[in-house]
Amino acid sequence: MEVEIAGILFLFVSFFGLLALGVPVVYGIGISTTCTLLLSVSGMPALTTVAQRMTTGIDSFSLLAIPFFVLAGELMKQGGIANRLINLAYALLGRLPGGMAFVNVLSAMMFGAVSGSAVAAASAIGGIMTDRMEDEGYPRAFSASVNITASTTGLLIPPSNVLIIYALASGGTASVASLFLAGYVPGFLVGFALILTAAFQVHRKKLPKGEKVGFAKTLTYLKESFFSLMLLVVVVGGIVAGIFTATEAAAIAVLYAGILAFIYKTVTVKDLPSIILNSGKTTALVMAVICTSMAMSWLFSFQSIPQFISSLLIDNLTNPIVIILIINLTLLIVGTFMDMSPAILIFTPIFLPVVTSLGMDPVHFGMVLVLNLCIGLCTPPVGTILFVGSGVAKVSVSSVIKPLIPFLVTMIVVLLLVTYIPQISLWLPGLFGM
Secondary structure (H helix, E strand, C coil): CHHHHHHHHHHHHHHHHHHHCCCCHHHHHHHHHHHHHHCCCCHHHHHHHHHHHHHHHCCCHHHHHHHHHHHHHHHHHHCCHHHHHHHHHHHHHCCCECHHHHHHHHHHHHHHHHHCCHHHHHHHHHHHHHHHHHHCCCCHHHHHHHHHHHHHHHHCCCCCHHHHHHHHHCCCCCCHHHHHHHCHHHHHHHHHHHHHHHHHHHHHHCCCECCCCCHHHHHHHHHHHHHHHHHHHHHHHHHHCCCCCHHHHHHHHHHHHHHHHHHCCCCCHHHHHHHHHHHHHHHHHHHHHHHHHHHHHHHHHHCCHHHHHHHHHHHHCCCHHHHHHHHHHHHHHHHHHCCHHHHHHHHHHHHHHHHHHCCCCHHHHHHHHHHHHHHHHCCCCCCHHHHHHHHHHCCCHHHHHHHHHHHHHHHHHHHHHHHHCCHHHHHHHHHCCC
């Protein structure tokens, strides 16, 4: 056990030390993994093993869904979808006191779900809504804080790339279809809770309401956004019905989004090279992280790290509620300085055996894990969505922190509900027999 503890300490100290020095996550994972393996295996075998594990780590049919969903999201982002969804949200909620904040939340939820990307939602919706809300009398920092937290709901509501990555990291114990179904209730619950928090804030600050939209105009907005929203039905419905796999659904999403963009005449043939290039860059970054993270995941098994941590927690703590609370706190801390994809790939193999030994369903844990990391995306020092949302709103990160706190507290409350009420996550998969 002494050798295992030495390996564990060296791995985590070197990894977090590299992060502290500002080394990119993908290099930090690869370097710390290789150096740790060199402690117990000679040079050439260690290097070839890491290279082999990186290659086999992405040799998965299900991972083909990621570049397709990324491309579909890029087509949606540049296809004029954001404005259509904002108009629909305004027609539904804009007349309420503080309604523009509600429109921000609902628009980010819809666009995040359609595009499958929190960054796309934060940039596309935030870039439009901050100006519109300022025109109505809302502070820009407040608008940014609403957009930042609401954009993360698209990572829970399918189709979501991070749920596909978790399905891979879980070793097949949680299917993509069951995770997609499980994400709806937690995702909508977060969105509803954010709307309630926004309602309290706008009442306290006496912020204005928008103009009433007539029934005819509402129908027009609904017709304009109908086919965009139908993407969710086509993709998730096809997977659940067994018509096609998640990877095939991703390819269909690209075809659907492309046809829609050309019908709307918001994307031309000349735009395709830049759209494909941007999608390729994003996919390359994601796949590079997956490569190195899968190598580190293999090293965990080689060093018996999951078994060590599992026995450490279970042997010293007898209350499952406390153990799961400690895991939540750990993931919340991890989320503040690590991006979502590597965090899922690194910590799923560590904590999944612990929670399953306590009787927790892998699908349920997937929702808890992703929601934890969603909160991390909104917090400094590395919160991606925090910086994207602040950037598109043209406000400083420091000015956003104060109005952001009530929304973060709300997300933590929802996290506790999702953690300790399993049926929030498992009701829909159970309804469809998954």
